[in-house]
Amino acid sequence: MRPVAAGLVALVTVVTGVTSYFAFAACDAGSLGFWALAAAPVVALGALAAAWAVREDYLAEWLLPRWGDLTVSLLGGGALYAGAWAFVRFVAPAGSRWEVWLVPLYGQIGDPRDLHAHVFPLVATLGVAALAEELTWRGMVTQLLAERVGSRSAWVWSAALYAASYAPTMWALRTAAGLNPILVLAGAGVGLGCGALVRSTARLLPAVLAHAVFDCAVVLIAPLWGPFAVRL
Numbered sequence: 001m002r003p004v005a006a007g008l009v010a011l012v013t014v015v016t017g018v019t020s021y022f023a024f025a026a027c028d029a030g031s032l033g034f035w036a037l038a039a040a041p042v043v044a045l046g047a048l049a050a051a052w053a054v055r056e057d058y059l060a061e062w063l064l065p066r067w068g069d070l071t072v073s074l075l076g077g078g079a080l081y082a083g084a085w086a087f088v089r090f091v092a093p094a095g096s097r098w099e100v101w102l103v104p105l106y107g108q109i110g111d112p113r114d115l116h117a118h119v120f121p122l123v124a125t126l127g128v129a130a131l132a133e134e135l136t137w138r139g140m141v142t143q144l145l146a147e148r149v150g151s152r153s154a155w156v157w158s159a160a161l162y163a164a165s166y167a168p169t170m171w172a173l174r175t176a177a178g179l180n181p182i183l184v185l186a187g188a189g190v191g192l193g194c195g196a197l198v199r200s201t202a203r204l205l206p207a208v209l210a211h212a213v214f215d216c217a218v219v220l221i222a223p224l225w226g227p228f229a230v231r232l
Contacts, residue, residue, distance in 0.1 A: 030110020046132020
């Protein structure tokens with residue numbers, strides 16, 4: 001891998017790790033500061049990735065809409081949510097030892113009633129952040145990694161780095177039970193799911209929409225923990 005490419009991948013990984021740690025450790029739960037620190041660096045990295053993609057002549061191809069994108073995106077987002085729900089249902093159900101992983105996460109996101117009172121700006125924030133993350137990780141980072149490991153496996157390596165970039169949140173969200181890997185596990189699932197969508201469609205747009213659907217579902221529509229959680 002070229003030094004510049006390696007530097008970009010390292011920059012994205014370090015910035016994601018540092019800012020996600022401080023967002024979940026140092027900001028008041030549900031505050032504007034939390035959402036700003038959680039989203040603003042992601043958007044900045046997405047802007048960098050978009051500029052890189054324009055220079056490399058990838059951006060138009062990545063985001064070109066095609067017939068059926070909405071269906072693919074809804075199915076993809078639904079599959080991501082189903083996987084997350086199954087994990088919570090069978091690994092960390094209410095009353096279990098591992099339910100504690102979800103408590104600080106949803107506590108930091110904020111009170112559902114406050115979130116619903118600001119639904120439109122929150123949906124816009126989640127949508128822009130999903131676009132920025134996909135441009136960064138499934139777009140730029142994956143393409144840069146392909147120089148080293150080849151296009152067949154670059155999306156898997158990108159997903160692994162995406163998950164690893166959230167490792168600092170294991171300390172930020174730690175509980176009396178120890179380190180909390182919930183965002184690392186979520187990153188692995190989203191990284192592999194969205195990476196598979198990009199790999200199969202050769203474009204980013206379906207993954208962007210699926211990621212946004214998933215984020216809106218777990219934060220606003222059907223949270224995985226709390227008073228509005230889906231329980232079957």
